[in-house]
Amino acid sequence: MMKWLDEAGERFLAHISLDCVVFGWHANQLKILLLKVKNLDVLALPGGFVMQQETLEEAAIRTLQERTGVENVFLRQFRVFSDPLRSNPEDRARDLEMMGIGRKRAAWFAQRFISVGFYSLVDFSKVDPRPDMFSETCSWYNLEDRGKMILDHDHILQTALAALRMQLNHQPIGYNLLPRKFTLPELQKLYETILGKKLDRRNFQRKVFSYGILRSLDEKRTGVAHKAPYLYSFDLRQYQKALKLGLQGGW
Amino acid sequence: MMKWLDEAGERFLAHISLDCVVFGWHANQLKILLLKVKNLDVLALPGGFVMQQETLEEAAIRTLQERTGVENVFLRQFRVFSDPLRSNPEDRARDLEMMGIGRKRAAWFAQRFISVGFYSLVDFSKVDPRPDMFSETCSWYNLEDRGKMILDHDHILQTALAALRMQLNHQPIGYNLLPRKFTLPELQKLYETILGKKLDRRNFQRKVFSYGILRSLDEKRTGVAHKAPYLYSFDLRQYQKALKLGLQGGW
DNA sequence: CCAAAAGTGTTGTTTTTACACCCATGA
DNA sequence: TCATGGGTGTAAAAACAACACTTTTGG
Structure with missing residues (x-):
């Protein structure tokens, strides 16, 4: 022994x-x-x-x-x-x-x-x-x-x-990878890159909004070419609540 | 050093x-x-x-x-x-x-x-x-x-x-937890238990079938009370193929 | 013959997909 | 002024949720 x-x-x-x-x-x-x-x-x-x-x-x-x-x-x-x-x-x-x-x-x-x-x-x-x-x-x-x-x-x-x-639907990847203020197209590109596929712009927006995890900022990204996109930030409480069950529906 | x-x-x-x-x-x-x-x-x-x-x-x-x-x-x-x-x-x-x-x-x-x-x-x-x-x-x-x-x-x-x-939708839990031959109600109960909620019988069957991961066995469970349920086994190839993307749709 | 579980389809509702036009901006 | 990307809605299709009756079996 x-x-x-x-x-x-x-x-x-x-x-x-x-x-x-x-x-x-x-x-x-x-x-x-x-x-x-x-x-x-x-x-x-x-x-x-x-x-x-x-x-x-x-x-x-x-x-x-x-x-x-x-x-x-x-x-x-x-x-x-x-x-x-x-x-x-x-x-x-x-x-x-x-x-x-x-x-x-x-x-x-x-x-x-x-x-x-x-x-x-x-x-x-x-x-x-x-x-x-x-x-x-x-x-x-x-x-x-x-x-x-x-x-x-x-x-x-x-x-x-x-x-x-x-773990995409269970971790706050957007919150951690993006700066505090970001645009929807940026968020979309992030998801597209990680998933390795293109997503439809309008459907993406509808879905993200439906989670209620974004706070709209009444502010636009300036100094950028083309039409200025709106800025958003995450509502961390809502984000984490949504992640608990996993962002439903998948991409 | x-x-x-x-x-x-x-x-x-x-x-x-x-x-x-x-x-x-x-x-x-x-x-x-x-x-x-x-x-x-x-x-x-x-x-x-x-x-x-x-x-x-x-x-x-x-x-x-x-x-x-x-x-x-x-x-x-x-x-x-x-x-x-x-x-x-x-x-x-x-x-x-x-x-x-x-x-x-x-x-x-x-x-x-x-x-x-x-x-x-x-x-x-x-x-x-x-x-x-x-x-x-x-x-x-x-x-x-x-x-x-x-x-x-x-x-x-x-x-x-x-x-x-x-990881329910990414691991072959049914395949590993159940014996080789099993009935649909058994599989359903397994999912219900792990998820901690009841599922509708008919919807569950439709969904599982739609994955194409089951092989129907032309055989029934005998010696059991009530109406004898059919036996199935997994088609491992199909199961693993389906798991790669994750069983779509969730429960 | 009765209680209990299993098999089976349909319908209304929700979600998903696909798609096109106008607008604002910097070059 | 034009090329490029951003904003926005609708309709058709698919998926999902809810639901009831019949069959079989052992007790």
Whole structure:
């Protein structure tokens, strides 16, 4: 029995890390915040570790505050990635060396990590991207034309996107991705982008209005080409009430 | 830098455990598989640990195979529980002592655990419940009249149920909870139970048929009171195809 | 033969879809 | 002034909700 315990003491320990897929919305496009790894031509998701007295959520919030300057960012767990071989071991060894991580430290990094995936939704305009100690740059990328990604981060990103799609009707994505004031066409474009399909303008408006989650602002977006669209903001109470059941009807 | 690493080496290690909320369907009721803890009047979710070369999923499947005899059970991650104080520390200490766990071992158990929650859907009739080393019994309980639960297991269970509800239209719950052959009223009752509301018989049938996920069997359930209902089984291909988009329309 | 559950269609209502014209603005 | 995107309503089609009678079976 004691034997079991001793084994267990070692056997069940793992390094816990977290990786965040940070979504932002800018120029009518969905953006992701990525780090360019030092000395390597690959990108990485912002990530971090969990300290003794933190929950995962607290650790993720802390990490993202370091990376974006945003306090108390919106985030959700979506999946744990626990494959002991999270990527090709040779690739990984080479990558770590290229990053300028010495053999000793590399050995540490080569241990088993279990990583908890979060997706995060932020107001693009509030983010001030800052690289971490392993990276040269931290900046926004388009989903389509991002570059090669380290480890299994590409897989994590895809999974996050799928989770986001699935939870579209249960999470306040508009509220978190858009600035406080926004136009209906902007909101529509956001939904179209996440869903990957076009929606009818009038039907979209009717439906959104029917939820009663928008507050109309008697104000128009100025300085923009063409007819000035009205501005709206979310009625957070109503939004959250509607999300509890899920926005009914789907898209 | 090396200092950081050394700290890190300790700081980021945690014990990984997993807890499974096992749902079964019997006598038109949703059941959960629970363990009665030795010497204590509390119930616990089946759980286990992750070994070095396993993924979490493999560990969960192994655990449930030990607890139910079922190989390759259906399961899904739904949440990580990482609160360092997963329940009242005094309660926990007392509980561990009562379980007959010596002080040394208790200290081990009192370390920080991060637990990954899975929900699992099994064919009740295929399960042969077996207690683990910490428990007197392993058996099925009704959702409503289960007893007090250990640690934060009650919270985990509630969260699992919420996740199950949310994913109702994206997971093959019927396929996994019902035996291979089943009747429409049984399927309906299953949906009614998970959703917590009554559905109209004729509308339910029309809708399920419209998905094209059922294979009609030209066979009736015999030996049952009243008019014999027809038997059906799932057309797994069609079911999975339909689930990809989510069963449209909701309930 | 009776009580209880299962099978089966129709109708009114609501929701969804498809579609076109005028307006305001910056270039 | 023109090209472009934004605002707005209606009608046909589809989906949904509500509803009752007959059949079968075991007790």
